[in-house]
Amino acid sequence: MVQNFTKRVSSASVEQKEALRQSYAQAKISKPTEESNENTTVAEAVAQMCENLGIKSAYGVSGGAMASLWGALSNSDIDVLNFRHEAGAAFAATEGYFASGNPTVVFTTAGPGITNALTGLFAARGEGAKVILLSACTSAAQRGRWAIQETSTDTLPSSGIFTTGTMFNYASTVESAAQLPQIFRKLALGLSQPGGYVAHITIPTAVQNMSMDQTQLPEKGVSCSLVTSSSEVVANAAKLLSQGTFAIWLGFGARGAASEIRQLAEKTGAAVMCSPRGKGIFPENHPQFIGVTGLGGHGSVMTYMQEQAPIRTLVLGSRLSEPTSFWNQEMVPSRGFIHVDIDPNVPGVAYPHAETLGIQSDVQAFVLQLLSILEADEKSQLQIKTSQPSSLPKPERITVEPGQESPIRPEILMEAIQKVIVDGSDAVVMAECGNSFTWSTNLLQFNQANRYRVSTGVGAMGHAVTGVVGAASARNGKAVAIVGDGAMLMNNEISTAVKYQIPAIWIVLNDARYNMCHQGMKMLGMTGADATIPETDFQMIARAMGAEGIRVTKESEITAALKQAIAANGPVIIDVLIDPDRPAPSKGRNKGLACQGVKSTSEKKPKAASFPNI
Structure with missing residues (x-):
């Protein structure tokens, strides 16, 4: 039955595909099992x-x-x-x-x-x-x-x-x-x-x-106890944090401690920032949130560090790698870091010259221990100096003038994705490396953990365009990938999603370029390198593979296309013809590069653009 399903599904209608998908799932469930021997x-x-x-x-x-x-x-x-x-x-x-x-x-x-x-x-x-x-x-x-x-x-x-x-x-x-x-x-x-x-x-x-x-063959595995720190180590961390204002810097490793981190932040008044992979762990609409650091991050973080610098920063579950920090020395507080991570090889490595108290612990366990100490010492000598949330800088928002219809401005596209997909559904959102990463990280706002996924380690093209199929399948629900046309041409799994009727959605930023490279070379004043690619009609590709395809050429068409994709039962590709000349948001990236000594060879300074690994 399962084999017959895969042969029949490619020529079926949308309604038939949904029925076949359900019959496939039932076939997997009701598959007869042989008597064990x-x-x-x-x-x-x-x-x-x-x-x-x-x-x-x-x-x-x-x-x-x-x-x-x-x-x-x-x-x-x-x-x-x-x-x-x-x-x-x-x-x-x-x-x-x-x-x-x-x-x-x-x-x-x-x-x-x-x-x-x-x-x-x-x-x-x-x-x-x-x-x-x-x-x-x-x-x-x-x-x-x-x-x-x-x-x-x-x-x-x-x-x-x-x-x-x-x-x-x-x-x-x-x-x-x-x-x-x-x-x-x-x-x-x-x-x-x-x-x-x-x-x-x-x-x-x-x-x-x-x-x-x-x-x-053993039927069961083995279990390991949670990695925690001693009460003395956590008490020492609490004492150090009480010596002045501190900030909290969140990474992907803190995603399991969202509730506890919010309690800690609100109890202490600490400013909170996060890495690109840490978006949503702390609500981005919270008055104590000052922005995302690193690639696609916000200039408000640097404003905070320059104008209201804490004496220490509590780092929770982040490697502080280049895409998160650019190793910018302005991110180092006067008395350094308290760095908590499950991996003992992480603390102190990204900033080897900064004073660092490294603590190996599960982040949730550490924050719970810290909260317990703070509550016990509320009426004693241990006092945390708090900041006023109203005085903290807020992530800047890009505004665009109305009236343009085409080509589509990425800012307008992200605004619609925020309303229809982020706020209007429970879909997981993924962003491919390149300008898709910077637009999404900078402009989309998440208020809960585990809704946003980017890769800042390997950062391979093709990660999100194929990973979205695994995410949608595993959660048995919508997953959305925001990708560039170059990544979509490199390695997509549309055919796989069609075969199993997986509800994956691809939003393709179609600009006929490897645009991060194109804009980056322009930023450096370098000419001659060709980053253009032939324009591709992804709507036609989608339909040829058996998926639903939508081509968006006007800004007024975006919302309807997104709603259509969210309502669909199977895979959908939205081909968006975007303005290739809109500079990607990367103030944090460019400030980080400037601190590393990278300068443009152009006499006229270009607008902000993003170009990693120079």
């Missing part, structure tokens, strides 16, 4: 192992070398989605994890299947996702004999791909069924710990069909 294959045991680890979904591309593993996954209770490219599958698995909170699987065949997935898995590691790569490799008897897509030390470097290290938190090659119980425990331990975890388990083709005793 003690003997099973390694492939079947691995699929069962994944179920026992709490994995609900798997994303990948099939192949002969992993046919048995693919079949075992497909006949398990795991939702298996077949993608068009392994990188797209890996990005989707990453965003599927963040949308659901459940670890995910990426499956690939041997050779290019593995190498194609590496960029997406690199992003998973950098973003802090929990993802397991299951791949196939050449069996021992065939290694070194030029097998099809041979995967061995004769063809691929072992270090890094098949070993624990920079790419993978844990990696293992299954050469015997007897290894599986230990591998299961290792994976369970890694997945139970806070923070991200990316593993690679590769299984030779012949080993996948080996028989094993099913009872050898």
